[in-house]
Amino acid sequence: MAAISMHAVGKTFGKTAAVSNVALDIHDGEFAVFVGPSGCGKSTLLRLIAGLEDVSSGSIAFDGQDVTEQAPSERGVAMVFQSYALYPHMNVYDNMAFGLKLAQSNNTNKTDRQGMDQRVRETARILQIEHLLARKPRELSGGQRQRVAIGRAIVRQPRVFLFDEPLSNLDAALRVQMRIELKRLHRELGTTMIYVTHDQVEAMTLADRIVVLNEGRVEQIGAPLELYHHPRNLFVAGFIGSPKMNFMSAIVTACDAQQVTLDLGIGRPIIAAVADTADLKTGAKVTLGLRPEHLTDTSGEGQLEGEVIALEHLGSETYAYLACGNGEPLVIKSAADTAIKVGQRVSVAVPPQKCYLFDETGMALARRDFGEWNVIEVG
Amino acid sequence: MTPRRIKRLIGRGAFYLLLLVIGLYTVFPFYWAVVSSLKSGSALFQVEFWPAHPAWDNYVAVFREQPFGRNILNSLFVAVSTVALSLSLALAAAYALGRVRFRGRGLLLAVILGVSMFPQIAVLSGMFELISGLGLYNNLLALSFSYLIFTLPFTVWVLTTFMRELPQELEEAAIVDGATPFTIVTRVFMPLMGPALVTTGLLAFIAAWNEFLFALTFTLTSDMRTVPVAIALISGASAYELPWGNIMAASVIVTVPLIALVLVFQRRIVTGLTAGAIKG
Ligand SMILES: Nc1ncnc2c1ncn2[C@@H]1O[C@H](COP(=O)(O)OP(=O)(O)OP(=O)(O)O)[C@@H](O)[C@H]1O
Numbered sequence: 001m002a003a004i005s006m007h008a009v010g011k012t013f014g015k016t017a018a019v020s021n022v023a024l025d026i027h028d029g030e031f032a033v034f035v036g037p038s039g040c041g042k043s044t045l046l047r048l049i050a051g052l053e054d055v056s057s058g059s060i061a062f063d064g065q066d067v068t069e070q071a072p073s074e075r076g077v078a079m080v081f082q083s084y085a086l087y088p089h090m091n092v093y094d095n096m097a098f099g100l101k102l103a104q105s106n107n108t109n110k111t112d113r114q115g116m117d118q119r120v121r122e123t124a125r126i127l128q129i130e131h132l133l134a135r136k137p138r139e140l141s142g143g144q145r146q147r148v149a150i151g152r153a154i155v156r157q158p159r160v161f162l163f164d165e166p167l168s169n170l171d172a173a174l175r176v177q178m179r180i181e182l183k184r185l186h187r188e189l190g191t192t193m194i195y196v197t198h199d200q201v202e203a204m205t206l207a208d209r210i211v212v213l214n215e216g217r218v219e220q221i222g223a224p225l226e227l228y229h230h231p232r233n234l235f236v237a238g239f240i241g242s243p244k245m246n247f248m249s250a251i252v253t254a255c256d257a258q259q260v261t262l263d264l265g266i267g268r269p270i271i272a273a274v275a276d277t278a279d280l281k282t283g284a285k286v287t288l289g290l291r292p293e294h295l296t297d298t299s300g301e302g303q304l305e306g307e308v309i310a311l312e313h314l315g316s317e318t319y320a321y322l323a324c325g326n327g328e329p330l331v332i333k334s335a336a337d338t339a340i341k342v343g344q345r346v347s348v349a350v351p352p353q354k355c356y357l358f359d360e361t362g363m364a365l366a367r368r369d370f371g372e373w374n375v376i377e378v379g
Numbered sequence: 380m381t382p383r384r385i386k387r388l389i390g391r392g393a394f395y396l397l398l399l400v401i402g403l404y405t406v407f408p409f410y411w412a413v414v415s416s417l418k419s420g421s422a423l424f425q426v427e428f429w430p431a432h433p434a435w436d437n438y439v440a441v442f443r444e445q446p447f448g449r450n451i452l453n454s455l456f457v458a459v460s461t462v463a464l465s466l467s468l469a470l471a472a473a474y475a476l477g478r479v480r481f482r483g484r485g486l487l488l489a490v491i492l493g494v495s496m497f498p499q500i501a502v503l504s505g506m507f508e509l510i511s512g513l514g515l516y517n518n519l520l521a522l523s524f525s526y527l528i529f530t531l532p533f534t535v536w537v538l539t540t541f542m543r544e545l546p547q548e549l550e551e552a553a554i555v556d557g558a559t560p561f562t563i564v565t566r567v568f569m570p571l572m573g574p575a576l577v578t579t580g581l582l583a584f585i586a587a588w589n590e591f592l593f594a595l596t597f598t599l600t601s602d603m604r605t606v607p608v609a610i611a612l613i614s615g616a617s618a619y620e621l622p623w624g625n626i627m628a629a630s631v632i633v634t635v636p637l638i639a640l641v642l643v644f645q646r647r648i649v650t651g652l653t654a655g656a657i658k659g
C-alpha cells in the first residue's frame with residue numbers, strides 16, 4: 001500500500017506533450033480513477049506511475065520516497081492491461097506464478113515453494129478461477145482472461161494496482177459484474193488502486209476520487225458527486241454526467257445577492273441560483289449549463305420551449321431532444337411512459353438551484369450547496 | 380454436361396498436369412541419384428529407371444575408402460554449432476533491433492542485410508587471413524565461425540521482423556513482473572517464436588550443411604573435411620575413373636538427414652502460437 005504523489009510531472013514524445021505539469025496526490029488505499037477523452041494522456045500518466053515510461057520532467061514519490069528513477073518491479077506496482085497481455089505459452093498457474101518465481105530467483109534466501117503455491121491457489125480461489133489453473137490463455141473466455149490478468153496482479157501483493165481500461169474488451173453485462181467485483185477486491189485488499197477509463201459511468205461507480213484529464217492536464221480532482229455537482233469548468237461539466245449537460249450562452253440582465261437573471265435570446269428570462277454574485281455584472285456574457293435529468297416537461301408555463309425532434313426510449317426513462325433556438329438540441333429527461341410525441345411543442349421548467357453557470361473563460365461560478373451531497377474525505 | 384463444367388474440368392486437368400511436371404522436374408534428379416547409387420560397375424552407364432539388381436556395394440565403399448563417418452560427424456558438428464550460434468546471436472540482436480528504440484536502427488538493419496550481398500569468394504581471402512590469424516586453420520571451429528557470415532543476416536532479419544510483431548503489452552507485463560531483458564527474451568519471447576526459430580534454424584542448418592567453398596579452403600586433412608568437400612574429393616582407382624556410384628551413394632546419405640529434418644519440423648512451422656495472448 002502506498003500514497004502516491006506526483007510533482008510537476010511532464011512527458012513529451014518528440015514534440016507532442018502527452019502529459020504536462022501534473023501535480024497529483026493519491027492517498028494510501030484510495031481508488032482513484034483517471035478519466036478523459038481519447039488521447040488525453042491517461043495511459044501515459046499511468047505508465048509514468050508504473051515506471052514503464054520515464055518522466056521528461058518532475059518527480060514521483062511513493063510514501064514520500066522518490067521512485068522517479070526506479071524500475072516497475074522496484075516500485076512494487078502491478079498492472080492490468082487492456083489486452084490482458086497474458087503469457088500465451090504458459091498456463092494460468094504459471095502466468096500467475098511467473099512474477100513470484102522471478103522474485104524468488106533474485107532473492108538469495110529462497111522463499112519456500114509452498115508459500116508461492118499457496119499464494120497462487122489462494123488468489124485463484126478469491127477470483128474463482130481455481131478450475132482454470134491448468135488451462136492456456138487461448139482456452140479461456142474474455143472474462144476469464146481478465147480474471148487471470150487481475151489474479152496475476154494480486155498474487156504479487158503490490159503496493160499499487162494500476163488498471164488501464166481493463167474492462168473495455170468485455171461485453172456490457174460482464175463489465176458491470178467485473179466492476180462490482182473490482183470494488184469488492186478493493187475493499188478486501190485495501191490497496192491503492194489507479195484505474196484508467198474513458199467511460200464516465202465506470203469512473204463514477206468505482207472511484208473514491210476521480211481525476212479528470214484533458215489534453216495532458218488535470219482539469220479537476222474530486223469525489224464523483226463533487227464533480228457532478230461542482231464541476232470546476234465547462235470541460236468537466238460536459239464530461240461528467242450522461243447524457244451530456246446542455247450548454248447555452250446567455251447574458252446577465254440582473255444580479256441579486258444569490259441569484260441572477262439571464263436572457264438566453266430565446267424563451268423567457270431564467271433565474272439561476274449562485275453562491276455569490278460578486279464576480280458578475282449586468283451585461284456579462286455567461287454560459288448556462290443544464291443537466292437533462294434536471295429538466296422535465298411541464299404542463300404549465302416553462303421558461304424554455306421547443307419542438308421535439310427525437311425521442312430515446314430507454315425503458316426506465318425517456319430522453320427528448322428539443323429544437324430550441326438555433327444551437328444544439330436541448331435534451332430533457334422524461335418519464336418512461338411519457339405522452340410526448342415527435343413534432344409536439346414542449347415547455348420546460350428550469351429550477352433555479354439546478355443551473356450551472358460558467359463565465360466567459362469557461363470557469364464555473366460557485367454554486368450554492370443545497371445539501372444534496374456531502375464531500376466524503378477519503379484517506 | 381454444361382460447357383462451363385467442361386471448361387472447369389479441363390482447367391483442373393491442366394492444373395494437375397502442371398503439378399505433375401513440376402513434381403517430376405524437382406524430384407527426378409534425386410530419384411536418379413538414388414537409382415544410380417544402387418547400381419554397380421558397368422550397370423551405371425545403362426539407362427535403367429529401376430535397377431534390376433540393386434546392390435549396396437557403393438554405400439559400403441563410401442565408408443571404406445575414406446573416413447566418411449567422421450566427415451558426417453564433422454558436418455553435424457559444424458551445422459549444429461552454426462545454428463546454435465547464429466540463433467542465439469540473432470535472438471539477442473533481434474531484441475535490440477526490434478524492441479529497443481535507438482538512433483541508426485534502420486541503417487544498422489540495412490547494413491546487416493547488405494553483408495549478405497557479398498559473394499563468398501569476395502570475402503574468402505580476407506577470411507582466410509582472419510582464420511589463420513586466430514589459429515583456427517584446419518579446425519572445425521573455423522567453419523562454424525565463418526558460416527555466421529551468411530547465416531546471421533537472414534536469421535537476424537527474420538527474427539527482428541517476427542519480434543517486432545509481438546505485442547508491446549506482453550513485454551511490459553513481463554517488465555512489471557520484474558523480468559530483465561534476458562528473461563524476457565528467453566522465457567517470454569523465445570517460446571512464442573518457435574515457428575520463426577525452427578524455420579530460420581532449418582535454413583541455417585541446410586546452408587551450413589551444404590557449404591563447400593569455405594569448407595574446402597579452411598580444412599586440410601581428410602578427417603577435418605565436411606561432407607560436401609569429402610564427396611567432391613572422392614576419387615577412383617585411377618585418375619581416369621570417376622566413381623559415380625560412390626558419389627551418388629554419398630550424396631544420398633547426406634541428403635536423407637535434411638529431408639528427415641524438414642519432415643520432423645514441418646509440423647512446428649505453423650504460426651498462430653500467439654493466439655490468446657491478447658483479447659479475442
Ligand atoms: N509512444 C508514443 N510515441 C508518441 N506519442 C505517443 C506515444 N504514446 C502516446 N503518445 C501520444 O500521447 C498522447 C496521449 O496518449 P495516451 O495513450 O496517454 O492517451 P489515452 O488518454 O490513454 O487515450 P485512449 O483513451 O485512447 O487510450 C496522444 O496524443 C498520443 O498520440
Ligand SMILES: [Mg+2]
Pocket residue numbers: 042043044
Ligand atoms: Mg489509453
